[in-house]
Amino acid sequence: MTSNPRVVFAERPAYGELPAVGKHLIFDSSPTIDLDNVPLNGGFLTKTLILSPEPAMRERMRDPSSVSYTTTFVVGAPLIGFGIVVVLRSEKDDVKAGEYMYGMTPWEAYTVQPYVEGRVEFKSEEWAPETFDMDSLALRVVPSLKDAGLPLTTHASILGTPGLTAFVGFEGLVEAKAGSTIFVSSGASGVGSMVIQLAKLKGMKVIASAGSDAKVEYMRSLGADFPFNYKKQSYESALAQHGPINVFWDNVGGEVLDAALVALVPRSRAIICGVIAIDNAPPTERYRLKNTDLILKKRLELRGFIVPDLIPQFIGRFVVEVPMLVAQGKLRSVECVTEGIENAPQALIDTLKGREAPGKPVVVVAKE
Template sequence: MSPVANGRLLFNEVPEGYPVPGKTTVYDESSKIDLEKVALQGGFLVKVLVLSIDPYLRGRMRHVEIATYIAPFAVGEPLANFGVGVVLRSESPAVKSGDHLYGIYPFVQYTVQNDAQAFRVIDNKLDLPLSAYIGVCGMPGETAYYAWKEYASPKRASCTSWVAPSDIADRLFTQGDVVFVSTAAGPVGATVVQLAKADGLKVIASAGSDDKVAFATSIGADVAFNYKTVSTRKILEKEGPINIYWDNVGGETLEAAIEYAGKGARFIECGMISAYNTKTPYGVANLINIIAQEIHIHGFVVSSLRSKYVEEFYSQFVPRVASGDIKYKEHLVRGLENAGEAILDVQSGKNFGKCVVVVAEE
């Protein structure tokens, strides 16, 4: 077989604001690969099938001198993120030809990998689309599941029977927690909405369009609203106080959540996309309320919780997705050459559901 083009999405330059397709990222087909003869050196050749587009990728598009929890992308090199691929050839005893592997891949069509332990073999006995394993059954679903288990401490409503001296039965009602989820139609937020409802809680959900609001309602949100047309503060004032806030956006929404937080509220800080593409992030003005309301702030990175919950996630949560108990929505983009546009869509909120780049069919 003659060498074939090995398309790549390269990180070309650090953006000033939103990443610009063709400028921040560039699709390149100059690289060639011989699928039959490329040296494996004890590793395995993978055909990349699907790649995940997530908000955090913007944080890796930065100058090398800016330190944070994850390394920046290298200029001139392919981007990388979670994906699923199929093994074409293998010299590794840990994987075999035909295996589907979930893990972090460069944004290329074909790649030789050497560390089998960095990937999870997907047997897919539940017959889910492979794209689900980079969405609700992958890192976004893990993010929601792990942090909800670790930090939410949900208190559901309860009724306690008692007998009055007159022998008249009555009941004492204790209201359960009120949860506010921002970006509630996204892959993480939508999963959180459903986890909260499964725990018997009242859920307030915000989203950026009317169709996203309708989706949040369809998966169980008790109060869903379009934050672009309705005041978040007014909704929280009416429906709160809130006991749990799942934060995906930061900024003004975080400020509103602090304003209407109940005593001892738990804030789960997952993302702050409102600050990713600006040099002047919104300054939250009411931080003193964190003290007054004894708010517990939990920032986290999903990888820090993975070892504690990963087997439980795959054995207990993924079957719920397969059974239809957990709903999800996908935004499919076909072709690696369109991945730059997909990245911009996620940063600007144009996607509806988990953004997946379909690199190739099986």
């Protein structure tokens, strides 16, 4: 028998509460698995290599009765999130032992991935608008993953959901023009760092905010023209200094959106990608926008999106263009690595709180 440790979702945090290790998130080292003989029932057995702690996982801890764009975790079961796995055994025709896969997987060392009637495990190169459905957020085979010569972590970062979110949102909603100005909040995040680079490739001027000096330097290294630390300089003063702005890409929400409403030029657009600053706050304690009159006076557009809205339109280009731009050195990413599944609960909490070090958080569970 082989040890099969997991991270269990033990209790829902209260509204506004961050999850705590040992209470809401429990590392359980007791399960074991017989890798050679565990029944697959038509599915396949995977070994987890990389897990990706992501802000949306806090949303999936919420009470199932509240309105949301995503499903909730099951209390008592392992957390589920994006990850990279390798197939050890398979009874499914379209999945072979030795293949690498990316998508939603439980936070455990080994998983029997169930057979799902009718589901085709897409090869990522075959993704095209007509083949996409929500099942594509499930694991898919990535034929090029091992051969690309990139660290596996890159595939959970710029080549994974954060990169995909930035790409589809940028291509679908930004209407980039050379010389125009975009402001990106949380510019050192997985999503934000990609938006900065896409904007620079289009010749835009980029203002970007983040919460540490190390992140400011990271954003500068990606090409941001005016990166600033919002803990040292207010959003208002940075935007007054470097604005006005033609587009606002918001990963944060609350106060920064208020400041951006002032800096946006008439008939321009704020793209609402994330609300991490208010995600964890109960409604009564949330920052209240003061400048909403400007939405009318300047005819501003506030456009929220979630990644599946735009995937069908842009997934084909993402899987071709982004790996090529990464290989050419025109796009890059940094990952903030945590080693060991036993440290995954804290890595998720640090992701939700924000950490000093730049880069997309990833947990390396196993190297091979």
